[in-house]
Amino acid sequence: NPSISYQNNIVESPKAVLPYIGLIKPLTENLGVGFAVYMQGGGGGQFKNIKRQTPNGKSLSETFGTDIPIIGQDKKIVEDLTFRFMTAKSTFGAGYKKGNFAIGLGLDLVYGFMQLKRTYQDEARSLTIPGGIRYQSDNAYTMGGKIGISHNVTDHIRIAYSYVMRNVI
Secondary structure, X not given: OOOXXXXXXXXXXXXXXXXXXXXXXXXXXXXXXXXXXXXXXXXXXXEEEEEEEOOOOOOHHHHHOOOOOOOOOOOEEEEEEEEEEEEEEEEEEEEEEEOOEEEEEEEEEEEEEEEEEEEEEEOOOOOEEEEEEEEEOOOXXXXXXXXXXXXXXXXXXXXEEEEEOOOOO
16 A cells, blocks of 8 residues: 555664763772773663654644645655663773772762653654654663672683663662
8 A cells, every 4th residue: 555655775884972080099009090081881872753644543634633635645754763871881990900800899879861752743843743752761870880800810811790780760
């Protein structure tokens, strides 16, 4: 049925360069403290002109409950979708090394947010069709931590384990 048939082909190649900066200050030969600020995750996407059928499958005139000239019987629309999310951490940490063994502890302060916007419009973009979404989260904050240990097996090989607490924001 050509009145409800549609096709989309969207290719995205997002690049997310996430900044990181950290400073370490040795206190003694074996003990050091540090601070880092970095993006733990983030990104989003934007997809425009996604062709589709109206969300309820009705014509534009049926959707708005009135006779719309020229485009009223059309059931094809375009969808635009934009979403963003970000998680940033700042970590205060300390590390201790004795011989081939090292241990480190860190306290994380975490910030995050999320946005989502989806709109439907007729193909000429003169009408906005009901059924879209607009969401903006509150700024979210939480605390967490991490611990790590390492052992130098040789001068060129080190084995390590780290545990990072789950952050719910």
